[in-house]
Amino acid sequence: MGKGRAPCCDKSQVKRGPWSPAEDLRLIAFIQKHGHENWRALPKQAGLLRCGKSCRLRWINYLRPDVKRGNFSEEEEDAIIKLHQTLGNKWSKIASHLPGRTDNEIKNVWNTHLKKKLACKDDGEHSEGDESKGSSSTSSTSSSSSTIMSSGKRALEMELDEQKYQGFSTKKPRILENEEDSSPRGVSNNQFKPAMKPNELSSSSFSSNNSSITNSSQADVSEPDGEKTGSFFNFRGRYSVRNSLEEVNKPEEIVAEIPFESDYDFWNMLDSLSSFQSSGIQLQNVEAGQSSRFGDAYNNIAEVENNKWLRYLENELGLDATKDENHNLSKNAAESTIVPENFQHGIPLKPAEVHPGTVGNFHLWPSL
DNA sequence: AAGAATTCCAACCGCTATATA
DNA sequence: CTATATAGCGGTTGGAATTCT
Known part of the structure; x- marks a missing residue:
């Protein structure tokens, strides 16, 4: 009876299923501020009705700043x-050999693409020209992780172009060619794929002391190339936009599930997000031995963008009103509905246009 | 256009490993 | 050494998105 492993959480007390933007935001804000020393305790402290395991998974697979999204x-x-x-x-x-990729994602790719690919190869052998070209022999690193890493880096660069086109769809398009403006059913191209970059805080920058993240992608996060690697909200997955928005639009559910109204700390956290992130940049730069000459400029831009973005985000989430009602925190009404410069008319601008250190590059779900 | 079938992936489950008391 | 708590890993699945008929 008392034997055995206790359940990680009381399943009846926790929320399950897809994460809403509000929850993500909350988790990010909390981890940025406090790190994640204790996943089990985290949801409670962060005011999330999720089990710690779920939070951990969400963070590691999607919210971590160095998670790379996009096609392989x-x-x-x-x-x-x-x-x-x-x-x-x-x-x-x-x-751990593929910077920015998570085990879950790799597993999925393996099960959905690569297995078939290999099966085809085995069957038709050399039928796939481009397949066999680079894959096998030439770069057969056969195990040198460093080699793989470097090829991975090249891959990252190559992927940049790809992501410019794919990056803003909620879901990875099945057919990639000629997809730039043909929107999949029910999903417009400005269906945002949040690609915010609360500034590439490397995980080491704010969870350095307690990072238990095993994915060694950190090795690569210092790459200055703004957009390429992941970022907070660089979601590709179905964000369950409808659900998410429904969720945040249902006051009673929010109250029941995520007591925003009662969490002053959360809003303070949001407000301090930008400054925190800014310092994160500096820290990261120092740690990575990178030039920090952009530091101040970063900070200023990041702060402004970040604030704008947060206002916008809150507004989009329908949290703005709540917040104002309850906390009177709105500092600058004029900003409350401002869409960040790089995110206008519901269409995210090119991430590359945003300075790597800024936070403004953050695309969101559509306001329905 | 609509329904069925298929694909894909985010999230969950349960196990093992490790840390701590 | 044992018991318990927590983190991490890999397998599985539910259901949304997409394609096919």
Whole structure:
């Protein structure tokens, strides 16, 4: 009876299913401020009705700043295939060789694409020209992780272009070519894929002391290239936009599930987000030994953008009113509905246009 | 246009490993 | 050493998105 492992949480007390933007925001804000020393305690402290495990998963797989989104490049796929040959289904090990990729994502790609790909290869052997070209022999790093890393880096660069086109769809398009303006059913192209970058805080920058993240992608997060790697909200997944918005638009549910109104700390957290992030940049730069000459400029831009963005976000989420009602925190009404410069008319501008250190590059779900 | 079938992936589940008392 | 708590990992699945008929 008392034996065995206790459940990680009381399942009847926790919320399950897709994460809403509000929850994400909350989790991000909390982790930025407090780190994640204790996942089990985190949801409670953060005011989330989720189990710690769920929070951890959400953070590691999607919210971490260094998570890379977007399609896998050929190089990455090759690397996965090779690594899988040697490591088997050790997804986290494989992920550790692919900067910015999570074990879950790799696992999914393996199960959905690569297995088939290999099966096809085995069957039709050399039928796939471009497939066999680079994959096998040439770059057969056969295990040198560093080699894989560097090819991964190249892959990142290559992917930049790709992401410019794919990056803003909620879901990875099945057909990638000619998709730029043909919107999938029910999902317009300005269906935002939040790509905010509360500034590439590397995970080491704010969870350095307690980071238990195993994915070694940190190695790569210092890349100055703004948009490429992941970012908070660089979601591609179905954000369950409808659900999310429904959720935040239902006051009674919010009250029941996420007691925003009663959480002053959360709003303070939001307000302090930008400054915190700004310092995060500096910290990161110092840590990474990068030039910090952008530091001040970053901070200013980031702060402004961040504030704008947060206002916008709150507004979009329908949290603004709530907040104002309850906390009277609105500092500048004029900003309350401002869309960040890089996010106008519901269409995110090119991430590259945003300075790597800024936070403004953050695209959101549509206001329905 | 509508329904069925298929694909894909985010999130969950349960187990193991590790840390701590 | 044992018991318990927590983190992390890998397998599985529910259901939304997309394609097919």
